[in-house]
Amino acid sequence: MFDFGNANEGQRKAISSAEGPVLITAGPGTGKTYTLVQRAIYLIQECGVKPESIFIATFTEKAAKELITRITNELAARGIIANINEMYIGTFHSLCLRILKEHLEFTRLRKNYRLLDGFDQQYMVFQNIYRFRNIPELENVLPNGGTWIQSESICNYVNSLSEELVNPDELVFDSDKSIAALGRILIEYRKILAEDNLMDFSSIQIEAYHLLENHVEILEELRSKITHIMVDEYQDTNFIQEQIVFLLAGNRKNICVVGDDDQGLYRFRGATIRNILEFPQKFTVGECKVIPLVVNYRSNSDIVDFYNEWMTCTEGANFKFRWDKFRYDKTIEPHKKSSLHSPSVVKLAGEEDVDEWHEKILQFINDLKDSGKLTDYNQIAFLFNSVKHPKVIALAQFLEKNRINVYSPRSDMFFHRYEIQLALGCLMLMFPRYVHGLENGDYTFLQPEHLTYYRNCIVMANEFLTQPENEKLLKWVRRKGKEHIGLTKATDYAYCGLMYQLFEFHPFAGILDTEMNVGMVDVRPARNIAKLTQIIGKFEYLHRIDVLNANEYRGKRRIDQDTEKLFNLYLRLLFDGGITEYEDDSEYAPSGCVSFLTIHQSKGMEFPIVFVDSLWNVPRKNSNDLMLKIEDRYFKRPAFEPYELTKYFDFWRLYYTAFSRAQDLLILTCCEDSRAPSNYFKDVYGKLKSVENPKFDIKEFDFKLVKDVNVKNTYSFTSHITVYETCALQYKFYKELGFAPVRANAMLFGTLVHETIEDIHRAAMRHEEQTITEENVNHWFDSNYESLTKTEHTYLAAPQREAALKQVLRYMERQHGDWSHIQQAEVDVSLVKPDYIIEGKIDLIRGEGDTVEIVDFKAERKPDIEKMRDRLERYRRQLHIYAHLVEERTGQKVSKMHLYYTGEDSGIPTITYPYTKSAVEGTMAVFDDTVKKILKKDFHRCANDSKVCAECDFRFYCMNK
Known part of the structure; x- marks a missing residue:
């Protein structure tokens, strides 16, 4: 019998409803994720469904990672061996992208497309x-x-x-x-x-939809592979996502959708609540099982009663609406009745005085701390309609001035952080002509806020540089400024390169010294500096800037034009649009900080103590008259919710989501004035007792700790292990903090050879061997070169291109037209381990039956085995990892492992290694050990190779040390 554990009756029914359409309406805190995990286990364990036949679409990457982690842990606990890495789990966008990558030749896309955020x-x-x-x-x-x-x-x-x-x-x-x-x-x-060759987020789904619609053979192939579909947060899906789900399901109709119509928040992104409300009607009467989950395990019963009342309180002084068919009628039931005498839903108000309101909030937090009931500030979350509102920013600044750290990654504070202003100020001072332009008012198109910001950065940098202890940095900045004024030839660096040179000096060197196992607030400056390198690196990529150039163009030096473009255009637009700071999927509530979040951002989260602010908010119409006309004439289905009511529906759902985040204590807070609370909150707000009321007693509460997010990280041999072994410090900067390399060292020649050989293999696997001709190979080669140069902004000279093509043609000729041994090419493989996920990409798997060989292509001449011993040893270990993944993933035995050197023009092009289980086990033990060091944040070891150091972006930082 299947072990349902502690599942309640509704959850058991949902878990065991394995066939046909199923709708699970899951209210807040009712164990939705638990039910999804157990249902996946049930399908595998009880119904014999292969993991690779299960498709689970989630709303966020974090939710997908959490599902993978929890499913694999549960399978391990039950002693079930399954190829979980083959399961289709991800966001709709990532799953569609996976389908596109597997069938790219049938789309308008070419290899090396660029994905736009x-x-x-x-x-x-x-x-x-x-x-x-x-x-x-x-x-x-x-x-x-x-x-x-x-x-x-x-x-x-x-x-x-x-x-x-x-x-x-x-x-x-x-x-x-x-x-x-x-x-x-x-x-x-x-x-x-x-x-x-670009793709934005909406076109990912469009391309996937058209691929399935226009290529029946691909759709049928996917339908034969995917037998069971689950969709999380179905209330947040849009029209095209629904179409894709039903296309993939076909006549099996094994679609299980999970969601809460009361938490539908994403109309502004095209989501429609009708998908979840109309889901049962897509099938014959009685065919779809509707299973409500209504028992809440998250919140105190007072909180549950409060948000239940909110959803039914739809009549007030100046508003009245009814839900009618636009909501499933439900009442969430608390798991148990509160035994506290103190109310768990209260208000904290300031009396028309913002300063007094700030002081009251500070005092309340201090009282919580002093009582001993609050053990970590991360148990508190403040929820707002927008964290960019001036009132919100003022409150955050007040708390931080009073030594309460605030974690608010979406507050657009990036450009106002000290380290960013100082870095930009120093950067501007290295271009005196630009600074003079600012001082002289030459840039008349800049708005006052931009001029003020840039001038403040310069003032801050000047004040810092004139301090005696920073004389070294001052001299360097001045020297660079003089060089750039008098520049007559190109430098060997651009703006990002200058940033890396800055890291030699205080305070940037000190920021980079920060240990990774300290708190979020302490690491934030290093992460922000890393993000600045990404921003400047993206600017250089988009505008094809590799060096600072003194050549004149239209009467002005390139260096001056590019500098103005960087500050007056690119950074200005980013400043206006706002930049989010780093968010950690594995720690949504960093220790030592109170969280300031938008209500949308908090969805799916839970906190012991929640303050809900933005009580001045009112329902607002959010529709476009032109789009309403198009909806009426050209959308595939008529409008669903009445336009005049949608603003009320969305408003109520938004605050329902906010209120239901609280576990132990919910506090509605505002500075009471003519605007707050608005009429829409007055009734529910007016009934609440104040935190100053004698009946409210902090000492009665035992606040839960914030739950750890159980997410496994993914590591590969080439992208992680090799980098760490080469230099742990490089790993810290590039992988952990996310610094952008100045030059990504795109191996254009090797990539071009690899991709064209992949085209040959794909044709063979489609049983189109007759198309593998010199003429077609030339065409594939040219197409790959065109897409690569557009993406990489680099080019090969004619002799290099000819040499690359020659390598491909030589490989084709050596096969003598026999492609029957090819099984898979460019195979993404992964394996879930107890503490992490290992992944890799195998160029070729060939062989017959259950015994296979793996091949890794190198677009170079076969090396001298003695001289290149260290490099070949690294390649051998990489092949061992791939062999381990193949055996664990498919059950096939690996007999041999080959390095194939396409540049070898006379002798045998391969170096072959035998497969031995002991060697593979040894390599995996080293892999495990390295991952453990990474997980412990042990990044102190530096490279001991002078060549590695000479080519490293951080050489200036390390020289100083």
């Missing part, structure tokens, strides 16, 4: 705005304002239309000229994506 997407439109401005009626579609605001509007339209699968070719013939203009915008936008 939100800022990249908007910046791409910004750079191409001239292409959109030729569209008739554009001015009637876009808002008034500058190019950046218009670029944002274009992106919003494009994303909304794409995720509803609106055909732009239909829009352009609409009699409404504004709708026709939107159609042309979408067509032009997609042209740019295709020309530059």
Whole structure:
């Protein structure tokens, strides 16, 4: 019999409902993740479903990692051996991306496509705005304002239309000229994506949908592989995601969706609550099982009663609405009744005086601490509608001044951190012409806030540099400034290179010295400096800047033009858009800090003590009249929720989510004035007792500790183990902190050879051996070269290109037309270990039956075995890791392991190693030991190879040490 553990009746029913459509409505704290994990185990253990046949879509990468960790731990506890690494678990975007990568040749994408994040997407439109401005009626579609605001509007339209699968070719013939203009915008936008081999987040799903729709053989292949689908947070899915789910499920209809319609928060991203409300109606009457989970294990019963009441309190002084069919009727039940005499839902108010309100909050936190009931500040979370609101920032600054650290990664404080302002100030001072331009008011297009910010950075840097102990840095900055003013030839560095040179000096060297096992606030400056290198590195990539150049272009030196572009354009736009600071998936509530989070950000989290602020908020209409017209005419289904009620629905769901985050104590707080609390909160707020009421007693509470997030990290031999073994300090900077290398050292030649050989292998695996001809290989080679140069911004000279092509053709000729031994190519393999996940990519698996050989290609001549002993030993260990992964993953026996040198033109191109179990076990033991050191944050050992040091970006930092 299956061991259901402590599952309640509803959970047991959900876990064991293995076939057909299932809807699990899971209220807050009702064990949704536990149920998903156990259901996956049930499918594997009781129903014999292969892990690789299970598809689980989650809302965040963190949720996916947590599911993988919990499922693997549960399987291990039950003694079940399963290839869990083959299971399809991830966000919709990552799962669609996986499907696309596996079938890239059937899409419009070419290898080496670049994936755009939100800022990249908007910046791409910004750079191409001239292409959109030729569209008739554009001015009637876009808002008034500058190019950046218009670029944002274009992106919003494009994303909304794409995720509803609106055909732009239909829009352009609409009699409404504004709708026709939107159609042309979408067509032009997609042209740019295709020309530059780009993909944004919405087009990931579109490309996957069209791949499944247009290639029946691929859809059938996936349907035969994927037999059971589970979707978490179904209330937050959009139209295209629903389409993909039903396409993959086919006639099996084994779709289990889990969610809470009361926590649907993402309408602004295209999510629609109708997906979860209408799910049972997609099937014949009675076919879909609807299983409610209503027993809450998270919160004190007072808190549960409070948010239950909130969802039914829909009539007030100036508002009245009914949920009707737009909500599943439910009442969440507390696991047990509170035995406290003290209320667990209270209010903390300031009387129209912000300073008094701040003092009351500080006093309350100090009282909690002094009582001994609060053991760590991370037990407290403040939730807001926006953490960027001036009131929120003022409260955070007040608490930090009073020695209470605040963790608020989405508050857009990045540019205002001391280390960032100082770094930017020092950087600007190295370009005196730019500083003079600021002082003389030459940049009239900069807004006052930008001028103030840059001047403050310069003042801060000057004040720091003129302190006697910083004389060394002052001399260096001045010397660089003089060199840049008088520059006559190109330097051997650009802006990111200058940043790394700065690391030789205090305080940057001290920031980089920070140990990784200290608190989040202590590590934050190092992470922010790392993020600044990423930002500047991205700027250099997008604008193809490798060095500082004195050549003139249109009457101005390149160095001056590029510097102005960096500060007056790129950083200015980032400053306006805001940058989030580092968030750790494995520690959402860092020790020693109170959390300041948006309500959206807190979804899925829980805290012992929750303050809910933003009580001045009111329901607001959030719709676009033009999009409403398009929805009416071109969306695939009619509108669902009444437009006049959506603002109320969204408002109630938002605060329901906020209130239900609290475990032991919920506090509604505001500075009471004419705006707060708004009329929408007055009834529920007015009934609450104050924290100053004698009936409220802190000493009655026993606050829970914040739960550890159980997430396993992923490590590979080449990206992690080799880096750590070469230099643990490099590992700390590049892997742990995320510093961006100045030059990524793209191995264009080797990648070009690898990718074209992969094309050959893929044709063979499709049983299209007849297409492996010299003419086609030339075509594949040219296509790969074109996409690589667009991505890497580097090129090969004609002789190098010819040499690379020759290596590929030589490899093809050596096979004599026999490709029958190929089993898999470019195989991503992974294996879940007790404490981590190991992954790798195998170039080729060949062989027959249960015995295989693995091949790793090297685009170079076969080396001298004696002279290259150390490198070959590293390659041998890498092959052992791959052999271990293949055997554990597939059960196939590995007989041999080969290094294949495509540059070998005369002799035998391979170096072959026998497979021995003892050697593999030895290599894995070393791998385990290295990972343990990484997990312990042991990053003190430096490289002992002068060549490694000479080529390292951190050589200036290390020289100082």
